[in-house]
Amino acid sequence: MNAVAPVLNTTQATAALPATAVEEILRRAFAEDAPYGDITSATLLPADATATAWLVAREPGTFSGGAVFEAAMKMQDSAAVVEQLISDGARFETGDRIMGVSGLARGVLTAERIALNLTQRMSAIATQTAVYAELIAGTTARVTDTRKTTPGLRILERYAVRCGGGHNHRFSLSDAVLAKDNHLAVLTGGDPAKLTAALAGVRAQLPHTVHFEVEVDSIEQIEPVLAAGVDTIMLDNFTNAQLVEGVALVNGRALVEASGNVNLSTIAAIAHTGVDIISVGALTHSVRALDLGLDIELARAL
Known part of the structure; x- marks a missing residue:
């Protein structure tokens, strides 16, 4: 067994995955993958055969999904012993053992694909996020996800973002008001002169606990939007020069989010414009x- 000294990201350490959500996702996954059981394992393996298996890294990255791996294994064998060797949010290298499981061989092999599919995706998101977060380290900006997630897996993918040192945007359409260009077109009938009054009317309807964000696609929209009392203004597809101008114009009256044209080559320069939030789909x-x-290791227990 390799010895690893895991270091948790502070963002990850404060918000664990709800066990009920993990269980619901796994039940749906197993209903799809083994609706009437695993005929291969049931046919080939004695019911009392046991095995130990190790989740092993084939490439370096940042781990996410330990609770998901454990729950998947225990859903197939409640007596399985699962050990997490590398904490969520910690880096690993090629060849590192990340998780271990010992239990009934049928249970381990039935759970294998679901456990791998989810931890592979979650760790990929955590790894990608860690790269983005490192590129803006030392600035005042934070990198956030968007609603461009896999339907049904958002809670896992958002958790993985936190494992990588990122932050979460609104979780769903029910959480906050985010007026985008299509909303504004309908709201104002395409008349820019109506923008402030229309948004102020929306603001007046909202409880004080509801966050209000508005997307703009030009410098000229910033003042009319700010006049309505919004909490965050999203500068969409602005050049870096325009972002600098926009941040100066807002001057602390709202949070400033940059969106669009964000990738590994551009995020550092965007962060240095002074924006507060950079959303990255x-x-x-x-x-x-x-x-x-x-990797299966027979005749050995944890």
Whole structure:
């Protein structure tokens, strides 16, 4: 067993995954993958056969999903012994053992694919986020995810972002008001002169606990939007020069979010414009599953 001294990201350490949400996701996954059981394992393996398996890294990265791996294994064998060797949010290298499980072989092999699929994706998101977060270290900006997540897996993917040192945007459409260009077009009928009054009317309807954010796509929209008393203004597809101008114009009257044209090559320069938030859909919508494998080691218990 390799010895690893894990270091948790502070953002991850404060917000664990709800066990009930993990269980619900896993039940749906197993209903899809083994609706009437695992015929292969049931046919080939004696019911009392046991095995130990190790989740092993085939490439370096940042881990996320320990609770998911454990819950998947225990859903197939409640007596399985699971050990987490590398904490969520910690870096690992190629060849590192990340998790261990010892239990009924049928249970381990039935759970294998679901456990791998989810931890590979979560670790990929954590790894990608860690790269983005490192690029803006030392600035006042924070990198956040978006709603561009896999349907049904948002809570896992958002957790993985936190494991990588990132932050979460609104969790769902029910959490905050975010008026984007299409909303504004309908709200104002395309008349810019109506923007402030229309948004102020919306602001007046909202409880004080509801966050109000508005997207703008030009410098000229900033003052009319700020006049309505919004909490955050999103500068969408602005150049860096325009972001600097926008931040100066807002002058602390609202949080400033940069969105659009954000990638690994551009995020550092965007962060240095003085924006507070940089939202990045690529944290979740375009990652490649990290290469993790499950290696079976027979006749050995944890």
